[in-house]
Amino acid sequence: MDFDSFVEGPLLWVVFFIVLIGVIARVVFFLYAIIKSGTDRDFRWGYSLATFGRSFVPFHNAVTKRPLYAILRYIFHACLIIVPVWLAGHVALWEESRFGWAWTALPDAWADWMTLLLLALAAYFFFRRIMVKDIRLASSTSDFLLIGITALPFMTGYFLTHGSLDSLPFLGDNMWTIHVLSGEAMLLVVVSLFCRTRLSLAKCTGCAACELSCPTGTLESNDEGKLRIFTYSHYQCICCGECVNTCPEEAAELRHEIGLGGFFQIVPKLEIRSVQLKACDKCGAPFAPEPQLDKIGQTLTGDYLRFCPRCKKLDFAQTFYQLSPWTKKLKTANNHP
Amino acid sequence: MEPMGKVLMINYEKCTGCRLCELVCSVMHEGVSNPSRSRIKVVKWESEGLYVPISCQQCQDAPCVNVCPVKALSRDETLDFVEVDYDVCIGCRACVSACPFGAMSFDVIAKKVIKCDLCDGDPQCVRFCEIEAVEYVDADRVSVFKKRDAAQRLSAAQKEAAALQAQL
Structure with a gap:
């Protein structure tokens, strides 16, 4: 033949x-x-x-x-x-x-x-x-x-x-x-x-809004230490396009992928992106992805952007603490020993 | 006619730190008694006996409104507060990072951002706070209360001074 x-x-x-x-x-x-x-x-x-x-x-x-x-x-x-x-x-x-x-x-x-x-x-x-x-x-x-x-x-x-x-x-x-x-x-x-x-490396700020919009839990993000890791599973995706529609940065897109690797990857999740999380300058706990904070920094300026929400709350309460009679008493006590 | 421009006035000197406001807030909004899902938070200095309830300041030029990429945050005209439109909100948490007071938070259970919405004009924290550390008053009255406070302190100090002088 x-x-x-x-x-x-x-x-x-x-x-x-x-x-x-x-x-x-x-x-x-x-x-x-x-x-x-x-x-x-x-x-x-x-x-x-x-x-x-x-x-x-x-x-x-x-x-x-x-x-x-x-x-x-x-x-x-x-x-x-x-x-x-x-x-x-x-x-x-x-x-x-x-x-x-x-x-x-x-x-x-x-x-x-x-x-x-x-x-x-x-x-x-x-x-x-x-x-x-x-x-x-x-x-x-x-x-x-x-x-x-x-x-x-x-x-x-x-x-x-x-x-x-x-x-x-x-x-x-x-x-x-x-x-x-x-x-x-x-x-x-x-x-x-x-x-x-796909999450475009240049545009994605790591906010994980796509994760919240995903109806099947295909796209997931987990904060592990100072990294936010996005995972994806081929077979759970129904290509509904919610992530593309949701992404505020137009960083998400649905594109073809050829590969036998994905074919046999039924349950395990594929890591598709990791984003560095900013650590709070005060307490050191990671709280928000760095690219997102950079983007916020374009509209807002202020030292408070470097702190996590909890520390910001404490900071604000601290101003009242300084006004409180207790601190005043302490101050007067220090002035007249 | 709805009340115009009323605000939550927090008098931290009165607060006893019972955290009932946190409980009623989460019950009102989420249906569960879970302080971590509350819109109002009490910051405590136990040894000093100082408790400061912190909630959204309803800023006029609010940072959260400015950073929202989908314009889900806006100012409610009738009650004059910053409102989240959950149909538009995508949950990117930019507002959480942008809030200078840490008053905006993310509810990991309901997976949405939460902030004080004044309970549609009937704040439950005010209703349940017996010692009136949190009050719901007209915005222009806040300064009046503060003036009255200052005047009281002044007259008390004067009386004290007069008494001291009489002793001499």
């Missing part, structure tokens, strides 16, 4: 099998993590399911801050699912297969335009990620890779149906294999793809 027929034969079935198993495993892991986390806190099933469903509808929490970008993203993802499933060529292949499944196919012209739209959007996302400085700094290699992997099957599929590159020596002969192979790669990536909350 040569490589071409292996790619479009057994390998394709293996990939489909892995995807099927992977999706089932993910649903099971998700339910397990949700139920497990629900036992020790007041977990609201109705609310969680509602937010989970809402993330399929445009203009939910996570996207209201950038509506135009959100629309483009929804168009992109709609094309991403509709074109491969309802493409006439793919439907024909399923009908020829041993299952003999068949469903109504999308008109070829529609599929063409949707593919072009998707490629255009992919190019836009790619260049946006390169051109805009804030986004470039926050991106990792996998973010660029993901756009490439997603666009490749569509690009090769488009060339395949139109035969525009058939004249080229290598690509003309092997376009079919590249198309199938890239499609398989994309399916494998989809199985290990997560939507994960």
Whole structure:
């Protein structure tokens, strides 16, 4: 068996099998993590399911801050699912297969335009990620890779149906294999793809408002000594976008993450950020994250910002203490020994 | 018509440190008797017998209002106090760090910031304080009370001086 027929034969079935198993495993892991986390806190099933469903509808929490970008993203993802499933060529292949499944196919012209739209959007996302400085700094290699992997099957599929590159020596002969192979790669990536909350190092002040807004307890912060540590669990996250919506600094964002590490990390939590806590100048107890105090320092100036709330209270009471008859008596006693 | 511009006047010299105000405050707001969740706190110097109840000062240009990133804090017009809008509040605790008096605190059980809200015009700490160390009076009356206090002290000192002079 040569490589071409292996790619479009057994390998394709293996990939489909892995995807099927992977999706089932993910649903099971998700339910397990949700139920497990629900036992020790007041977990609201109705609310969680509602937010989970809402993330399929445009203009939910996570996207209201950038509506135009959100629309483009929804168009992109709609094309991403509709074109491969309802493409006439793919439907024909399923009908020829041993299952003999068949469903109504999308008109070829529609599929063409949707593919072009998707490629255009992919190019836009790619260049946006390169051109805009804030986004470039926050991106990792996998973010660029993901756009490439997603666009490749569509690009090769488009060339395949139109035969525009058939004249080229290598690509003309092997376009079919590249198309199938890239499609398989994309399916494998989809199985290990997560939507994960990121806290921008430059913007996050460590206030932990995101923790309070998280309905499933996915994002948690714990003050350990002089550090506030944020932890995150992949399978508890329902991608509701509450953290993105809540963050006053626009530091939280939900982004794709490829990784088998997250796939098998069912219950343990991943440390995603640690923030230094300011220690009170008087009693030494850590009381507030340093970046947040720096930010408050931009609006307010005052020595009291260096003290914890308890010491501030004591300080204020101290002024009354100094006025009290007891201290006055002490003073007069010292003056006339 | 609601009373305008009334404030909590704290007379620390009267306070006995019984902390009943802390209890009624937490019962009123949280439904439990837990002083750590109270909006008013009594700072104590036991050996001196000095007790200073501390609560929100309802500052005019309040630091907490200025630092709030989501504008959840505002001045209530009818009762003239700084109010937290819990529908808007995200719980970032910037106000807790910003308050110069430490009067704003974070309730770790209810997971929200807490501050004195004057109990909608009927402060329970005032209602239960038998010795009237905490009083709810018109803002312009506070200075009158202080003047009266000072005048009393002055006349007492004069009487004392006259008595001393008569002895000589």
